Amino acid sequence: MTFFSERAGVIKASCILSIRDTFTTIRPSLWFLQLIVPTIFAMFFFSMIAYAAGADQEFVIIGNAVQSIGMTTIYAVSGIPGVQKHIGTMTPLVISPSGLFSIFFGMSLFSIAAGFLSIAFSLTFAAFVFGVSMASINLLSVVIIILLTAFSVGGISMMIGSIGIYMRTSAIIANIATYIGLVLCGVNFPVSDLPAWVQKIAYCHPLTYAVEATRGAISGSSVTDLAEPIIIMIFLGILFIILAYLMFLFFEKLSRKKGRMDVF
Amino acid sequence: MNLKAVSSSFKQQGIQFLADPQWIIPSIIAPFLFTVVALYMYSGVGDIDSPVVLTAVLGGGVLGMWGNMLFASGFTITYDRYNGTIEPIMLTPTHLIDVITGRSIWNTLIGLLNAVLVFVSAELIFGVGVSVAEPLFFFPMLIMTLFSLASIGLMLSALFVLTRASFVVMTILEFPIYVFSGALFPVSVLGGLAPISYVLAPSWGVDALKTTAVHGHESMTEFGIAFSLAMMLFLMLVYIAAAYILFRVIERNIRESGTLVRY
Numbered sequence: 001m002t003f004f005s006e007r008a009g010v011i012k013a014s015c016i017l018s019i020r021d022t023f024t025t026i027r028p029s030l031w032f033l034q035l036i037v038p039t040i041f042a043m044f045f046f047s048m049i050a051y052a053a054g055a056d057q058e059f060v061i062i063g064n065a066v067q068s069i070g071m072t073t074i075y076a077v078s079g080i081p082g083v084q085k086h087i088g089t090m091t092p093l094v095i096s097p098s099g100l101f102s103i104f105f106g107m108s109l110f111s112i113a114a115g116f117l118s119i120a121f122s123l124t125f126a127a128f129v130f131g132v133s134m135a136s137i138n139l140l141s142v143v144i145i146i147l148l149t150a151f152s153v154g155g156i157s158m159m160i161g162s163i164g165i166y167m168r169t170s171a172i173i174a175n176i177a178t179y180i181g182l183v184l185c186g187v188n189f190p191v192s193d194l195p196a197w198v199q200k201i202a203y204c205h206p207l208t209y210a211v212e213a214t215r216g217a218i219s220g221s222s223v224t225d226l227a228e229p230i231i232i233m234i235f236l237g238i239l240f241i242i243l244a245y246l247m248f249l250f251f252e253k254l255s256r257k258k259g260r261m262d263v264f
Numbered sequence: 265m266n267l268k269a270v271s272s273s274f275k276q277q278g279i280q281f282l283a284d285p286q287w288i289i290p291s292i293i294a295p296f297l298f299t300v301v302a303l304y305m306y307s308g309v310g311d312i313d314s315p316v317v318l319t320a321v322l323g324g325g326v327l328g329m330w331g332n333m334l335f336a337s338g339f340t341i342t343y344d345r346y347n348g349t350i351e352p353i354m355l356t357p358t359h360l361i362d363v364i365t366g367r368s369i370w371n372t373l374i375g376l377l378n379a380v381l382v383f384v385s386a387e388l389i390f391g392v393g394v395s396v397a398e399p400l401f402f403f404p405m406l407i408m409t410l411f412s413l414a415s416i417g418l419m420l421s422a423l424f425v426l427t428r429a430s431f432v433v434m435t436i437l438e439f440p441i442y443v444f445s446g447a448l449f450p451v452s453v454l455g456g457l458a459p460i461s462y463v464l465a466p467s468w469g470v471d472a473l474k475t476t477a478v479h480g481h482e483s484m485t486e487f488g489i490a491f492s493l494a495m496m497l498f499l500m501l502v503y504i505a506a507a508y509i510l511f512r513v514i515e516r517n518i519r520e521s522g523t524l525v526r527y
Contacts (some may be wrong), residue, residue, distance in 0.1 A: 026429040041439030052449035053305040175293040
């Protein structure tokens with residue numbers, strides 16, 4: 001019991017520190033702008049390509065609203081170890097008795113919550129700025145899907161972030177992970193347009209189910225109708241968190257052995 | 265302008281880049297993936313070697329150049345803050361704009377490499393067939409477009425000096441240029457927002473670039489490529505003049521307030 005309460009304490013402290021750190025560096029208004037401006041422009045950008053290409057703009061706008069989690073959660077979470085190396089705090093964190101996983105999990109919680117906010121705002125823009133019809137929306141389904149998206153995408157982001165403990169930088173992997181959803185996950189065109197072997201990879205990514213389920217929920221599908229993508233997202237979320245935990249242990253051990261904690 | 269300082273900072277930026285060249289990769293990932301998305305979306309319009317697809321690849325190259333330029337401009341001062349080298353730079357008699365100009369010229373050259381990487385990747389993966397209509401005019405136009413992006417980068421560098429949240433500002437500024445440059449779709453589809461494109465030098469550069477590369481490309485105006493080129497050059501001069509004034513004002517203000525090192 002003491003072990004778990006200690007871990008919970010570390011997670012809570014890391015989360016609070018990361019929030020304070022964020023808002024000490026940038027003003028809340030600027031943070032909020034960072035959350036919404038790229039999202040609005042991304043939706044606008046891809047909807048204009050859709051318009052020029054004669055594709056379905058509504059399909060693209062909803063897809064990009066969900067993909068907005070890329071910058072807020074995937075990039076932010078997977079880049080945390082790289083940032084710690086850069087500002088020189090990785091070594092003190094490793095020396096502390098708390099495991100790196102608990103610390104980075106705590107630091108990630110704010111970005112995971114920001115991912116939820118990002119999708120919620122983006123869908124609001126989709127309705128009020130881009131005129132996507134929300135007449136049949138099933139709000140409960142949308143809320144559950146967004147929560148599960150933030151959770152499952154947070155898991156995969158932590159997996160990617162763990163590599164940053166060992167590598168000189170996680171920026172390259174974080175960039176790929178942030179934007180790959182645009183191609184793989186049915187954000188701008190159906191997954192079925194991709195080659196068969198790429199489709200198999202696409203269906204290992206929680207964002208593919210999130211995009212599909214969000215489009216369903218906006219068309220009025222209930223939680224029961226969307227049971228399959230929802231169950232898969234829960235499964236993938238749990239799987240990725242477990243894998244992230246194991247990967248953190250592995251890369252932490254490897255980095256200690258090779259002395260790569262401060263290499264960036 | 266202190267040319268010796270410009271050439272020295274150019275050389276220093278080059279040495280820093282070559283010490284860790286992997287940093288070019290993050291700035292080409294997003295533009296390359298955007299090009300892939302555009303290629304998939306435009307594949308419904310025509311064959312893979314149709315003019316519209318060539319337009320998408322060219323646009324992707326421009327996005328690559330902008331991505332590199334924006335992030336290089338932003339990080340150029342940020343890293344000085346991180347590394348503690350901003351104070352020595354400010355203590356020298358050289359003006360900050362001379363140092364930044366040298367670095368920007370290096371970043372411009374890397375931006376060109378960035379564009380070429382997007383073209384080559386698209387060719388290798390999709391077999392697009394990047395064959396340009398007028399190669400003699402295309403390459404000078406590509407370089408001019410790149411310099412137009414660099415002039416915006418120079419102007420923004422002045423603002424990046426002011427803020428310690430440069431990454432946030434970079435993130436905010438990345439997409440608007442993607443949208444208004446008309447790189448991946450014609451500016452005409454922007455409707456009432458199209459005038460914003462007219463005050464951006466890269467929009468004219470992209471227009472001139474597409475005119476030299478794509479058979480039958482409809483220019484932004486009826487005046488043709490010479491007008492696009494003239495507009496690009498004029499706007500570039502305006503940006504450079506604005507950057508010069510901004511740097512002078514900001515340099516004086518930060519010396520007075522003593523807030524430059526804060527991050």
